[in-house]
Amino acid sequence: MDTAGTSVNAGLYDIAERVLPGAGLGGYALPEDIRFVFAEGAGARVTDVDGRQFIDYVGGAGALILGHSPPAVVSAVQEQAARGMHMFGTLNEPAIRLADRLVKDIPCAEKIVYATTGSEATAYAMRLARAYTGKDLILKFEGAYHGNHDYALTSTFPTRLGNDPLGQDDTAGRPAGTRRTMCVAPYNDLGAVERIVRERRDELAGVIVEPVQRIIPAEPEFLKGLRRLCDETGVVMIMDEVVTGFRLAYGGAQAYFDVVPDLASFGKVVGAGGPLAAVAGRADILDLSDPRRKGEPGYVYFNGTLHGNPVAAAATLALLDELARPGVHDALNRYSAQACAASQKVLDRHGVPAIAEHTGSLWQIIFTRGRPRSHADMLAGDSAAMRRLDMQCMKQGLYVLPGVRRFFSLAHGDAELEDSLRALDQACRIVA
């Protein structure tokens, strides 16, 4: 792949270099020889501005569970956009209908509150837990991602381990006061959580957990143990379902694992790729934000220009109609299992010491010794080899961000699997 010379990619990158830090839109800057500018997506494939096609496994960071531009969602967006794209300060019908649907379909949801992004939803869930308990401390897990705010950026990418219960800063510019309100434990280690809860019970407001932490699934007893510990101590259990919500199963990971948290954050699939996210949970906690309580002690402020945006709400309703069809998640998860098994065969054939790991439709090729249980296991793996293979996969036409977990969508089919296995085979041949 070559983006040099007179291609449209190259011209646009020249502009991007000038006006965007690192010529990127956020956390990722692709090396010069594989970067491309997205032009359009259809189903599981994306095309760049020079007309090159890729099979998309980034899937809008997991938002695009139906693939790109599914007709039912596009129609819903067009219809609503023609009637009005935005409304603030009062209700709109799609937002009410979606809230009603989420309350029916999410096990923990007695009520929901809208947000715009997953980060906003996790920040708000933490604020609610603090207000509800009157305490400050939130426990998160090493290696867990909960978004881009100062509270979340604790030990998300720690390079040293064994530093729990104190977290590490993931970013400069984080106030020391914020750091002191967070602590961390190793994932899937109930004993460590129990120790922290016992020692810091008087300070602890909440525990926030990803039910599948990046690519590592919670062990069956871990989430149940967290639920029990929170019940025993009055700590608010927050499940971060921004990735897993309506992806692992209809209703989310709480339906899949059968563990009901007090609060849960949703985004990505909830939002259908548009500006919408939500916090779902217990009414007695969410009612702290009842605007009629403004000015009273205990009132929790939460508000946003785009909250309950009618276009994103209409898109999400259309998407949920598709996902609610019988057997949809079973088919997607089965496809994922088959694709990972077939990828494993390719890796083994080339003697590449990697695992094609998946939980439901979340997957990644990782270079760890056995299936990882914690961030420590991920760190002990060969991340340089993982990135090398991912780069080669990109060069062979698979859109996978190097070292980043990826997604199957309902638009991936036999043709994509066949083409992807061929690309992986070629990538393995080159790196092996």
Ligand SMILES: Cc1ncc(COP(=O)(O)O)c(C=O)c1O
């Ligand atoms: C588990 C989890 N929580 C929160 C977020 C933040 O969501 P957003 O990027 O919409 O702010 C992400 C984003 O990837 C996520 O994976």
